[in-house]
Amino acid sequence: MADRVVIVRAGSHLVSLPFVHIDEILGADRIEALEDLPDGAAPERSNDQSWVFSRGSWLPVGVLLPGTHISDSSQIVVVRWGNAGRAFAVDQVLGIEAPGEMAAFPERANPYTDVPIAGIRFWKNGPVLELDLSRLISLDSGS
């Protein structure tokens, strides 16, 4: 059976994220501003302005792709990779699917984008970008 992925829309792109690493999908109403965090929440990154509480910890909310924005209609995808967790705002979660085999992103293109793209799958005859979660989370963590 093909790997299942969560397919989301972020701006003009469709993006897939491995289902096994998706912890939760939340509404934008769960976002808290930094100044509204409860005492003792002690977020690890004090520069982040938007936070969600997921499975016992506060996670910073970022956008999944550059050029996209967090809005009242955003959905928040909580991603876990090892012990690290991050929350990413997307425009819409489209479904959980098992699309075809992934074509690897060409190495020659890697120097020209900061988005960690693992490759492309096709779903309903359209391209879906698959992100490399390990790099996505390490980049988002600034490490």
Add this chain to the structure above:
Amino acid sequence: MAERRLISFTVGKYRFAVPIEVVREVVNMDSSVSVPGGRRPLEGILPYRGNILLPVFSLLDLLGVQHDESGNLVIVTGTEEDPLGFRVRNMGGIMISGGSDDIAPYEGDLSLSHGAIAGLLKKTGGELILLDVDRLFDF
């Protein structure tokens, strides 16, 4: 020097020629995918043969000129395992070059970075910029 077969094409206001053996094929850009956060000279990626994605670059950006060329054709070069492409407006034709006799040094406004411009080919009907594709993509 032996005769060479060249293929010509235009990008923006420039006419170019490359040895025909470096051209794997010419495809259209219709099914290209934009790369989020992508930076020039990368223009996008294109599903290619089987499970291979083709990175498509802007030729003029590689030669130091920013432009908004919207040509819909892509010349595919490189190897079967590592193909790459650059976008062109129109294909010209196939011609024979008689060797080095009709090639002059290029002195125009394009960058000579990495020796990617081999010279200016003077043919009946105009001049063409002769590219060394291996050096063009030597990055």
